[in-house]
Every structure is written in C-alpha cells, then in structure tokens.
Amino acid sequence: MTATLPAASGGFRFVPGVYQYSAGVAAEPGFRIERVRFADPLSMAEGFARIAAALEAAGRPKAAFCACELRSPAPFTEDGFAAFNREYGAVLTEWGIFLDGKNPVARSNVCPEIAPPATPSFHAFSYTVPDANAAPSFVVAGSGESAEGKSSYREHTVALGDLSPAGMLKKGQYVLGEMERRMQALGFAWKDTTGVQVYTVHDLYPFLGSEIVKRGAARHGLTWQFCRPPVRDLEYEMDCRGVAIERVLPAA
Template sequence: MSVLPFKSGGYRFVEGVFQYSAGVAAEPGYRIVRVQFRAPVPLEEGFRRIERIVTAAGRPLTAFCACELRSPAPFTEAGFTAFNKIYVGTLERWNIFDGKTNPIARSNVCPAIAPPPEPSFHAFSYTEAATDAEPSFVIAGSGEAPEGRGNYRDHIVSLGDVSPAGIREKARFVLGEMERRMGALGFGWKDTTAAQLYTIHDIHPFLADEIVRRGAARAGLTWHYNRPPVVDLEYEMDCRGVSVERVV
C-alpha cells in the first residue's frame, strides 16, 4: 500500500480510491483532533461548520483529514458514485482533492433506525500543530469487499450469506483490512483508542474469538446499528488512535 505525504495538511495517507484514502496519520509536530457533532449535520451545512471550526483553530482547510458520514439508506453502486462526485467537489475547492488522489479518510454508514433524511456529517478530524504530540491516526471504514475493483458486488466476501458463519467470514476480512491499513502507517491494534463496528447482524458468536482475542477491542468496541453504504455489504469497521476528541 502506498503511503503519501500531504504536506499542506500536516499528515500522510494510505492511497485509496478517488472518494477517500484508506487512512491518515499525523506527521511529526502535528496531532489529529476529532470533533463529533451532537446530531448529524447535512452535508452542505456540515462543510460550512467544518470550515468555521478549522479556521477558528488557526489551521488551513487542508488540515481537514478525515470524516464520518451518515446516509439515509445504502446506495446502489451508481448512486454511490454519483454521491461521491458531489462530495469531492468541496474537497477540490479546498485544494485537498486534485481530481485524482484524495487524502481524506472516510466512513459512510446508514443507521437502520431513525436515519437522517439526507447524507450528513457525524464527525470529522483535522490536524493541529503540537510539538509534543503523541502519534495519531484515523483508519477509513471498510466493508467486506476490496476497493478499487470497479464494483463491490462481484467481490463481496460471502455475498448474500448473513448466517453466523457468513458474518464471521465478513468480519475476518474487515479485521484483516483494518490491520493492513494500520500496518501501512506503522500502527496496530495496540495503538488504537477506539474501534467502531457497523452492522445489523449478531456479532456475539465471534466477538470473543475474532475481535477481542486479536486486540481489536483493546479500548472497547462501539457497535453502531448501521448498514454499510452500498447495497449487499453487511459489515464495516473503522478505528483510530486519537488523544484529543470533543463534541460540538
């Protein structure tokens, strides 16, 4: 996996697909700050609020490095592509996305109960200067399919199998992908401060053996009763190692 610097943002990132990177880590002299909204904020208004918060912190908009979105329901493949083209438009205006490479790590999931009426921000992260900063990182969300293959459906692990065995296989793939992304940035589960899981299926049959034993719940596990963002995906995770977090 290629790791590239984003110097104007104070971080490096694992190269991913056009809509997001696979993960980000603060460069020396910087730390990542995570900000969670008390309630989902619609995309356009969310970008405005992010701009105000980042600017008030004395940072350029290029310091924006990660976000967590909430959408009304899983997209079709075509719908997901269309949404992503709208989303990256703001990143282009902020001189973050150059039309090809996107450094922003992202999760986008769909609450199964009381979803927002339109795609919205749940949280975001940015870098700030800090000479004594501990290393910090955010890993983008991954469902149970490799990315960059042209579509998801043809590559989904255990497609259509939501039996306990099928969900376990999906979880194994996603856990492996989290480890692969963290490893590219020089981190592992021991460095995480939070892990988030998104599925509507029962995880208890494999929670101990597949998640806890490998260290993925070392800081606890936040289970959101959400679906991944694309039809037919059933299981997603993201994780982070961030020491400064706040709610607005």
C-alpha cells in the same frame, strides 16, 4: 505494505485509496489529529460549512481536514454511491484537497437502521493541529467486506448474501484483516487504537471473542453502531483510530 504519501500542507500522511477517500491518515511529527463529533448529524452543506468555520477558528487551513464520518439515509445502489461521491469530491476539489489526483481524506459512511438522517450528513470529522510534543495519532477509514476500486462492490463481496454465522465470520475476518493492513501501512496496530467502531445490523457475538477481542481490537471496548454499510449487499463495516483529543461540537 502500501507506501504512504505526504499531505504536507495539512500536516499528515495518508494511505492512497479510491477516489472518494484514502484508506487512512496519520499525523506527521509535530502535529496531532483531533476528532470532533457533531451533537447531531448535519447535512452535507451545513457540515462542510461548520468544518470550514472550525478550521478557521483553530487557525488551520482547509488542507488540515484529514478524515470524516458520514451518515446516510439508506444504502446506495452502486450508481447512486458513485453519484454521491462525485458531489462530495467536488467540494474537496473546491477546497484544493486533492493531491495529484489523489484524495488524502479518510472517510466512513454508514446508514443508521433506526432514525436515519433525511439526507447524507456529517457525524464527525478530524483535523490536524500543530503540537511539538504530540504522541502519534491516526484514523483508519471504514471498510466493508468488499475489495475497493474494482468494477463493482457486489462482484467482490465476501460471502455475498450469506448472513449465517459462518458467512458473517468470513465478512468479519476480511474486514478485520483490512483494518490491520491499513494500520500497518501507517505504522500502527490494535495496541495503538483508542477507538474501534463496528457497523452492522447482524449478530457479531459469535465471533466477538474469538476474532475481535482476541486480536486486541476491543482493548478499550468496542463501539457497535446499529448501521449498515453505504452500498447495498454489504453487511459489515469497521473503522478505528488512535486519537488523544476528542470533543463534541454542540448544535449551532
């Protein structure tokens, strides 16, 4: 099981991942994670500014920013995704977020198939708040059906190009297993989730009961967002969380 690392100044710990995000975060004792969703997607620049303002208003440092959910216009090429991640990472670097070269912030980034944003945008973010009596809370980053941190996504994609029921089952099983691995590293399981999201434009009903519901991943229902993963040729993504407090931030 992957060991977690502390983000002490932020009040959470994280599962090391790749440059652009950690695999997941959990609040340290004495803290809770809160999730904030924007009423409408905000461009990256505006989103970062609103997040900074929200943290300041809550009396929290930028280091308390522990997770985010992005929306992009369409799946990137591998080179395009790398370029986007460098831009995103540059802001985290400016904020002093990276710890010994590791990114502690968990992230999902998906592409709405219908009515996508014009530019990459923020959908939601999470941050830590001091709370001596808080129940454990966590956010697991999104994962598609490809091993991360390799030479390319395409070369390591499960059932590449196979959109048959059998192919989608293999993709779903891989991603469900990755969710479980990340939760286990943080000390959690499906029974601890308060929200589970799946992102695909393909039919997941053939394995909804046998894989998702049977594992306990839909204990509070399942949010199916009609979106694609952020890199071309990926077809199925999930993320999950166990967060007691969530709210919507209205448009400015």
